[in-house]
Amino acid sequence: MNQDLIGGDLIRMADRVMEVMDAKYLIRPIHYEGMQRIEPLEIPDEGLREILYNAICHKDYNGPDSLLRVFDDRITLWNQGSLPAEITPESIYRPHDSHPRNRLIANAFYMAGFVEAWGRGYELITEAFKKEGLELPTMVEAEGGVRVIIKREIFFGIQQGERIDPKTGRLIKAEFARRMGIRKQNVKALFKSKNLETIRKAAGVMGVPFEMLIGYIEEPDLSEIPITPHEDNEVEITADDIPTGDTPEDKRARHKLILSFYHHWKHKNPEAKRYNFSLKDDINIRNVSVVETAGHASLTYLSTLAVLQLDAILSNAIFVEKVPANHNKNNQSKFESMLRMEYQCVGIGLVKLLVGVKRSDKTKLQYCITVIEADEKGRSRRTSH
Numbered sequence: 001m002n003q004d005l006i007g008g009d010l011i012r013m014a015d016r017v018m019e020v021m022d023a024k025y026l027i028r029p030i031h032y033e034g035m036q037r038i039e040p041l042e043i044p045d046e047g048l049r050e051i052l053y054n055a056i057c058h059k060d061y062n063g064p065d066s067l068l069r070v071f072d073d074r075i076t077l078w079n080q081g082s083l084p085a086e087i088t089p090e091s092i093y094r095p096h097d098s099h100p101r102n103r104l105i106a107n108a109f110y111m112a113g114f115v116e117a118w119g120r121g122y123e124l125i126t127e128a129f130k131k132e133g134l135e136l137p138t139m140v141e142a143e144g145g146v147r148v149i150i151k152r153e154i155f156f157g158i159q160q161g162e163r164i165d166p167k168t169g170r171l172i173k174a175e176f177a178r179r180m181g182i183r184k185q186n187v188k189a190l191f192k193s194k195n196l197e198t199i200r201k202a203a204g205v206m207g208v209p210f211e212m213l214i215g216y217i218e219e220p221d222l223s224e225i226p227i228t229p230h231e232d233n234e235v236e237i238t239a240d241d242i243p244t245g246d247t248p249e250d251k252r253a254r255h256k257l258i259l260s261f262y263h264h265w266k267h268k269n270p271e272a273k274r275y276n277f278s279l280k281d282d283i284n285i286r287n288v289s290v291v292e293t294a295g296h297a298s299l300t301y302l303s304t305l306a307v308l309q310l311d312a313i314l315s316n317a318i319f320v321e322k323v324p325a326n327h328n329k330n331n332q333s334k335f336e337s338m339l340r341m342e343y344q345c346v347g348i349g350l351v352k353l354l355v356g357v358k359r360s361d362k363t364k365l366q367y368c369i370t371v372i373e374a375d376e377k378g379r380s381r382r383t384s385h
Contacts (some may be wrong), residue, residue, distance in 0.1 A: 004277075018045070024277055024315070041201075042154040047124070049378070051077060057105050057109060076148065079146050081146065087090065089141065115227075129243055145158055209331040213369040242305055251298050259294050262285070276317060278318045291331065292367050297368070300370075300371065319340075351369065353366065
């Protein structure tokens with residue numbers, strides 16, 4: 001069980017909560033709109049942020065701290081302070097006047113542009129959730145306060161393993177066909193017209209978010225698009241670009257892709273580091289990170305695929321153990337110790353992150369990323385060193 005205590009000034013509180021939620025607890029399923037890769041937060045950003053603003057403005061600050069809990073199937077936010085007498089959990093989504101408990105805070109949020117208009121909070125929440133085809137949050141009065149309950153429909157579907165393709169976050173085609181009462185080979189024909197209203201209707205019939213079905217519109221074959229530098233020398237890499245075979249040519253191609261990915265990543269991240277919540281310190285990317293990861297991760301498809309999740313791995317990997325550095329290896333001679341870390345990556349598996357601690361200044365450097373896979377007999381094997 002993870003626990004985070006988030007403090008600070010109220011103006012930046014919602015941003016800090018959103019940053020932690022995005023980095024540690026929520027997922028971003030992938031889909032494509034034309035050639036553009038889209039990774040929306042599983043819970044609508046605008047809706048979740050509006051819920052946080054409401055909690056801050058309406059909290060009774062004479063009571064205990066607000067409590068946000070994340071479960072596999074739901075998120076709950078409990079806030080001290082009862083609802084105004086004019087509003088009930090059943091009427092909260094209907095038009096109503098604003099009754100802020102803390103007018104000075106509410107006014108500051110309004111002046112800062114966080115609140116568009118008085119009394120429109122739950123109208124905006126409704127718009128955000130309905131736009132994504134998600135069920136509206138519910139509200140109950142409990143323990144001297146108000147608890148908002150948000151269903152994690154997308155993540156829970158992935159955990160159940162019956163509705164969602166974990167690599168794409170979309171509904172599995174066979175399951176879609178079964179629920180629609182059509183043959184699997186007719187799924188593409190159903191959406192051949194690319195009619196969004198047809199897709200929205202199907203989403204409503206099946207009770208799934210619209211974004212789960214949008215991916216069944218015919219997409220470009222990204223594997224046939226050559227990887228070429230943009231004008232600013234950036235290189236975009238996607239899962240479809242990675243060869244899946246085990247030939248020397250496939251491994252060389254994966255090695256080249258990993259080098260290109262790190263070049264692109266460092267171009268977008270000039271500081272070349274990410275804060276890790278488990279270590280409570282930055283993990284830095286240096287040349288040794290690129291060399292070692294390209295050398296080891298390129299041996300398998302899954303390890304190469306894991307490298308594309310670099311930001312999530314660096315931020316969320318959990319510390320496992322500290323081991324001595326192997327000074328017989330040239331690239332470990334500068335380290336006093338190595339930190340073994342792990343990250344459970346949806347659709348890929350258990351990812352192993354090795355971090356080196358420099359003797360000179362204790363700086364932590366990402367050393368290598370690989371995937372711990374399971375063989376056909378269920379035994380685990382490590383795909384590195």
